[in-house]
Amino acid sequence: MRNLSKYRNLAFENKETIKQVQTQLLQEHLMYCLNNSSFYKKYLGNRIEDISKINLKNFKNIPLTEKSFIEENNNGFCAVDSSQIVDIVLSSGTTGQPIKIMYTEHDLKRLAYNEEKSFIGCGLTKDDIVLLTCTMDRCFIAGLAYFLGITSLGAAAIRNGHGSLDSHSEIIQNMKTTVIVGVPSFLKKLGIYMQKENKDPASSSVTKMVCIGEPLRNEKVELLDLGIELEKIWNAKVYSTYASSETITTFCECEAQCGGHLHPDLAIIEIIDEQGNVIKDRGIGEIVVTPLGIEGMPLVRYKTDDISFLMNEPCKCGRNSMRLGPIVGRKNQMMKIKGTTLYPQAVYNALDSLNFVQEYYIEVTNDIDLSDNLIIHIAVNEQDFDLQLLQDRLQSRLRVKPNVILEKKAVIKKIIYTQEIRKPIRFFDRRK
Numbered sequence: 001m002r003n004l005s006k007y008r009n010l011a012f013e014n015k016e017t018i019k020q021v022q023t024q025l026l027q028e029h030l031m032y033c034l035n036n037s038s039f040y041k042k043y044l045g046n047r048i049e050d051i052s053k054i055n056l057k058n059f060k061n062i063p064l065t066e067k068s069f070i071e072e073n074n075n076g077f078c079a080v081d082s083s084q085i086v087d088i089v090l091s092s093g094t095t096g097q098p099i100k101i102m103y104t105e106h107d108l109k110r111l112a113y114n115e116e117k118s119f120i121g122c123g124l125t126k127d128d129i130v131l132l133t134c135t136m137d138r139c140f141i142a143g144l145a146y147f148l149g150i151t152s153l154g155a156a157a158i159r160n161g162h163g164s165l166d167s168h169s170e171i172i173q174n175m176k177t178t179v180i181v182g183v184p185s186f187l188k189k190l191g192i193y194m195q196k197e198n199k200d201p202a203s204s205s206v207t208k209m210v211c212i213g214e215p216l217r218n219e220k221v222e223l224l225d226l227g228i229e230l231e232k233i234w235n236a237k238v239y240s241t242y243a244s245s246e247t248i249t250t251f252c253e254c255e256a257q258c259g260g261h262l263h264p265d266l267a268i269i270e271i272i273d274e275q276g277n278v279i280k281d282r283g284i285g286e287i288v289v290t291p292l293g294i295e296g297m298p299l300v301r302y303k304t305d306d307i308s309f310l311m312n313e314p315c316k317c318g319r320n321s322m323r324l325g326p327i328v329g330r331k332n333q334m335m336k337i338k339g340t341t342l343y344p345q346a347v348y349n350a351l352d353s354l355n356f357v358q359e360y361y362i363e364v365t366n367d368i369d370l371s372d373n374l375i376i377h378i379a380v381n382e383q384d385f386d387l388q389l390l391q392d393r394l395q396s397r398l399r400v401k402p403n404v405i406l407e408k409k410a411v412i413k414k415i416i417y418t419q420e421i422r423k424p425i426r427f428f429d430r431r432k
């Protein structure tokens with residue numbers, strides 16, 4: 001396996017150099033897959049005649065890899081002797097059967113390097129003290145990735161994971177934490193808790209928050225209300241980061257805060273439409289990732305199920321790597337309502353923009369006419385509630401007219417917050 005740091009500054013090179021290096025790394029990756037992965041030997045062996053002719057342009061002709069392929073033939077994806085595997089993560093499959101993602105020691109080093117680069121991108125240095133409010137256990141690879149990245153950078157990690165609000169608050173005050181990593185809605189909750197306890201988060205030592213699991217921005221890459229609130233409550237900057245267990249590749253915002261940078265030496269990214277064709281120029285579709293330099297379970301053109309878009313214009317930070325937009329939704333959460341395509345996040349954004357909305361969840365059902373039905377359950381502050389404004393906002397943002405059911409706040413909270421998970425569950429898919 002190659003020396004990971006060899007192309008450390010590749011993102012700052014011109015686009016032509018980036019393409020050349022990526023083409024070479026892609027060819028090496030494909031060669032590795034064909035030689036070592038029994039799945040890819042069979043799947044791609046006959047389809048690739050000459051690896052040296054594969055480039056970033058004709059790469060789109062190579063077949064895609066679906067998650068279900070891993071479910072059907074999990075061990076066929078393992079490209080090393082089982083004795084070389086040092087970490088196994090379980091990820092939920094499409095049929096409910098968990099799939100194993102297997103990492104070698106090299107893969108964990110790559111994970112550390114990948115995350116270190118992401119943290120450097122949003123301005124972290126070895127002087128930072130980083131509070132992790134996400135778990136490292138329960139097969140959560142991201143928690144481990146952040147820890148490895150922080151230590152690789154030389155900063156200090158405080159792994160308080162799913163500790164209580166009070167324990168996080170104490171740590172922030174006593175340890176002079178400068179950065180927090182966590183789920184945005186949890187960081188908001190923590191900030192409000194600290195305000196109530198008279199420990200103003202805005203005057204704490206925290207200057208940055210690296211946010212996971214929920215988008216911070218809309219499709220125009222502008223901060224959503226949650227992001228605006230977080231920056232205000234904490235008097236700190238928010239940076240979004242995106243990754244998945246299977247692809248082991250992170251896309252993290254830089255200090256310019258305008259989309260997650262691809263580390264061009266670590267992955268190739270594409271966006272495809274429903275038919276599998278590559279979409280260009282900011283078109284919205286499914287994210288397809290080919291992580292480069294993976295040893296244990298290499299993947300080629302892996303369909304992530306997540307929906308977003310790519311930005312290719314130069315970034316203020318000086319990097320020339322592509323940037324990934326905010327996650328618009330999950331492919332399987334796509335709703336088709338009377339010809340309009342819609343993702344839950346768009347509904348959340350519309351509801352979050354209304355001050356009188358306190359809590360909500362959405363339900364989607366379908367019937368024989370093949371159009372989905374969207375039902376929004378909301379709790380409102382009755383003093384300020386304006387039904388007309390609610391209807392107008394939904395109509396203008398979503399271009400559909402959902403059914404709205406008013407509920408008590410406590411009822412909704414019981415449904416959306418489970419003790420196990422940090423972020424609320426707001427989407428209930430009841431489609432057949």
Ligand SMILES: [Zn+2]
Binds near residue numbers: 254255261
């Ligand atoms: Zn940038």
